[in-house]
Amino acid sequence: MMLVSLSVSELRQKLVAREVSPVEALDAVEQRIAAVDDQVHGYLSRNLAVARESAQKADLSKPLGGVPIAIKDVINVTGEPCTCGSKFLLSYRANYDATVIARLRAAGAIPFGRANMDEFAMGSSTENSAFGPSHNPWDPTRTTGGSSGGSAAVVAADEAFAALGSDTGGSIRQPAALCGIVGMKPTYGRVSRYGLVAFASSLDQIGPFTKTVRDAGLILNAIAGRDPMDSTSLDQPVPDATALLGRDIRGMKLGMPREYFIEGIDPQVDAAVRAAIKHYETLGAEIVEVSLPNTEHAVGVYYIIATAEASANLARFDGVRYGHRAADTSGLLEHYGKTREEGFGPEVKRRIILGTYVLSSGYYDAFYLRAQKVRTLIRNDFTAAFEKCDAIVCPTTPEPAFKLGDRADDPLKMYLADIFTIAANLAGICGLSLPCGFADIDGRNLPIGLQLLARPFDEPRLLQIAHAYEQSTVWHRQRPSL
Numbered sequence: 263m264m265l266v267s268l269s270v271s272e273l274r275q276k277l278v279a280r281e282v283s284p285v286e287a288l289d290a291v292e293q294r295i296a297a298v299d300d301q302v303h304g305y306l307s308r309n310l311a312v313a314r315e316s317a318q319k320a321d322l323s324k325p326l327g328g329v330p331i332a333i334k335d336v337i338n339v340t341g342e343p344c345t346c347g348s349k350f351l352l353s354y355r356a357n358y359d360a361t362v363i364a365r366l367r368a369a370g371a372i373p374f375g376r377a378n379m380d381e382f383a384m385g386s387s388t389e390n391s392a393f394g395p396s397h398n399p400w401d402p403t404r405t406t407g408g409s410s411g412g413s414a415a416v417v418a419a420d421e422a423f424a425a426l427g428s429d430t431g432g433s434i435r436q437p438a439a440l441c442g443i444v445g446m447k448p449t450y451g452r453v454s455r456y457g458l459v460a461f462a463s464s465l466d467q468i469g470p471f472t473k474t475v476r477d478a479g480l481i482l483n484a485i486a487g488r489d490p491m492d493s494t495s496l497d498q499p500v501p502d503a504t505a506l507l508g509r510d511i512r513g514m515k516l517g518m519p520r521e522y523f524i525e526g527i528d529p530q531v532d533a534a535v536r537a538a539i540k541h542y543e544t545l546g547a548e549i550v551e552v553s554l555p556n557t558e559h560a561v562g563v564y565y566i567i568a569t570a571e572a573s574a575n576l577a578r579f580d581g582v583r584y585g586h587r588a589a590d591t592s593g594l595l596e597h598y599g600k601t602r603e604e605g606f607g608p609e610v611k612r613r614i615i616l617g618t619y620v621l622s623s624g625y626y627d628a629f630y631l632r633a634q635k636v637r638t639l640i641r642n643d644f645t646a647a648f649e650k651c652d653a654i655v656c657p658t659t660p661e662p663a664f665k666l667g668d669r670a671d672d673p674l675k676m677y678l679a680d681i682f683t684i685a686a687n688l689a690g691i692c693g694l695s696l697p698c699g700f701a702d703i704d705g706r707n708l709p710i711g712l713q714l715l716a717r718p719f720d721e722p723r724l725l726q727i728a729h730a731y732e733q734s735t736v737w738h739r740q741r742p743s744l
């Protein structure tokens with residue numbers, strides 16, 4: 263096996279045994295990037311010199327000592343670009359570390375490389391990136407998913423051992439599913455967002471992309487916990503996310519939500535997810551039917567709340583403080599208007615306009631307030647479901663990776679790519695996607711993702727259930743041929 267194909271925990275064993283040095287690991291990653299990233303376009307930038315310096319000093323006694331980790335280009339890393347996939351921030355350089363970056367460094371990891379993404383994390387395919395889309399390593403004519411598509415692609419293509427992304431409505435789980443790796447959205451409040459450029463503050467969470475479930479736990483352990491710089495981070499001790507790995511899941515109850523097995527879902531995805539559920543039965547889990555009756559409203563509610571919050575968060579891009587600034591304007595309003603007209607791409611503008619509209623007087627009650635009420639109903643659905651089961655099991659996406667260009671001109675169709683992931687963000691619960699098979703489409707193997715959702719702050723159990731499936735199947739060992 264190639265060095266770059268190792269999981270984080272396998273790499274750590276080799277580092278600790280002194281079979282490989284951190285600099286060798288980093289160089290292997292860089293060579294792999296040089297060999298395949300022109301096909302994948304997973305990275306926007308890298309600073310090898312700085313990373314090598316950290317690798318030379320890496321403390322191997324730390325839990326992630328010597329492990330390079332790719333970072334979605336929406337998280338601030340001192341001295342590096344943080345474009346958010348936007349022309350607006352082309353000239354910006356971060357002058358501080360996000361809390362997750364400081365914590366990765368404290369755990370010995372080396373942030374290396376900035377991963378491509380949809381502009382300001384708005385999208386499901388990375389086609390909204392101002393720097394061109396990423397390509398799915400399993401079939402480069404297809405999308406990686408999004409918005410954290412670059413992070414997913416570089417892990418799937420062995421151009422990174424692991425990566426960080428952000429998930430507002432599915433942006434970690436959906437691309438992980440389409441690229442055939444593990445992607446986890448922690449519970450809202452588990453991980454600090456300080457230094458994450460905000461999209462929708464009541465929904466955003468940072469989480470890991472990894473090759474194995476165990477790795478997701480290792481990275482979560484490093485980044486989780488209270489941060490005084492983010493008042494939404496929970497002030498409670500963080501349990502070891504890997505504590506339950508390997509314990510058997512006999513007698514556990516897994517809920518199959520009626521509303522997630524619907525018409526319109528790709529038959530190969532449906533079959534793979536049902537087979538995975540059968541597999542869980544053979545592992546001793548009991549499958550129960552649950553209902554999440556407000557599922558049909560999730561996408562509508564999300565696109566009101568997320569756009570409302572985005573319109574407020576993106577007001578800071580005014581051409582005064584940082585980023586793009588239009589030339590030759592006369593007067594403040596023209597300055598704002600021209601700067602934003604030039605700096606933002608079409609999807610970001612669409613969202614700002616939509617968000618401003620749903621918050622405007624006269625429409626606030628009809629749209630925003632109402633959406634917040636339905637959000638509570640969606641949350642209540644999950645609370646009720648978790649009275650009957652330990653975790654929910656369902657597809658991550660309705661279909662495997664779609665063709666690049668297929669949906670780029672149809673925002674509504676694009677919005678539906680997240681139909682199964684969005685509710686978890688609205689409810690604030692934790693979830694992950696892991697590989698559960700392949701669809702054969704046009705003679706190509708395209709990965710299928712199994713989504714597991716669990717109660718707030720129940721990450722150790724979520725990972726335990728995922729790990730039991732992963733370790734008794736072969737899917738996570740498959741690699742695309744690039």
Ligand code: GLN
Pocket residue numbers: 383384385386408409428429430431432433434461568680
């Ligand atoms: N695809 C969804 C959107 O476009 C979710 C994005 C995300 O999770 N950042 O808003």
